[in-house]
Amino acid sequence: MEDCWDGTGTVETPYLIQSAEDLLKFAEAVNSGISYAGTHFLLTADLDLDGKVWQPIGDHDREFPFSGRFDGGGHTVRGVAVSTEKTDCGFFGQVTGVSRAERAEVANLTVSGTIRGEKAVGGIVGFLRGANVSGCTFSGTVTGDAVVGGIVGSVVAGIVSRCRVHGDISGKHAGGIAGQGKYSTISNSYFLGNVATPQTYAGGIGGNLTGMTIEYCYAAGTVSGDNYVGGIAGFAEQGRWKGVLSLMQSVSCPSPMCGRIAGMIRRVTTLDCLAWMGMKNPEGRFSQYVTNNGGDISYYLLWNGFEKGVGPWKGWDPAIWKIDPAFSSYRLPVLTGQEQEPEGDFSYLAVDLHKTDAKKTS
DSSP: GGSSSOOSSSSOOOEEEEEEEHHHHHHHHHTTTTTOOOOEEESSEEEEEETTBOOBBBBBTTBOOOSSSEEEEEEEEEEEEOOOOOOESSEEEEEEEESSSSEEEEEEEEEEEEEEEEEEEEESSEEEESEEEEEEEEEEEEEEEEESSSEEEEEEEEEEEEEEEEEEEEEEEESSEEEEEEEEESOOEEEEEEEOOOSSESSSSSEOOOOOEEEEEEEEEEEESSSSSSSEEEEEEEEEEEEEEEESSSEOOSSSOOEEEEEEEEEEEEEEEEEEEBBBBBTOOOOSSSSHHHEEHHHHHHHSSSTOOGGTTTOOOOEEEEEEEESSSSSOOOTTTTEEEEEEEOOGGGGGSSSTHHHHHH
């Protein structure tokens, strides 16, 4: 199968994925049982799959994961359409590392399209274990019965970094970045869009999180569900969060387990976890617990604090994040190397709800 591609599969001369045909042969090889542990692939061009049904790379039913390293080269795969009743669905189905020294990775890839599966459904990877996803973007919709995320459906002992999502995520245990996370890290990532669950566990970053480290992430848009609903996480237990910002317009839930930060959060160490002061719960009230709601982000510091590194943006690395002066209005920080303006209407964040903020902080 290796004769299909130019290159040797090493880090110096990776196998080159130069066409949709090359990509299909790569998927077929992995789904035949070749894990490609320690092998490197590089996407060399933008591709359009034209909405044809895509078989995720890494077949759950036959337990054939991808265990190599796939570098998207900053390119985009458009028109991805996954529609299946299988578990572990996404552009990649399963990505798993074989050891600490040989962590699998998907990096520098943009995917746009529609992903529909049963459980562990993600825009980039359905199930990520002992592996990394970095510098990736998903744009579109991800839906499933349970454990649904914009980047990964489920992540265990993994790392998600410098990723972004623009889209709509729906299902039980739904999150803008990860549906479910266990003892993993999400850092320097953001979600813009809508997360909805028909039942429980929905959050702007994660749906159901245990032992997670989350650093310098934000989410904007809306979250809704019946129980355990939060601007960042539906439910979170154990872990460490730092510099996490909930910029949601609304977090809608009739249950008391509803918070600007999390529906329920316990035994999580939090530092600088803040929420937009104008956020509403159209269906009821937010939780009475302070840790579920975080401190207030004011109008003045939201729009003026980034360049000064103060307020909610304290500690955010300017080598990773930027505000592009070419953006027209409501300029939320984006990841460096990202050329497009954040998608969506964030005019709700431009309402000065506390007009004395500027005087107090000047």
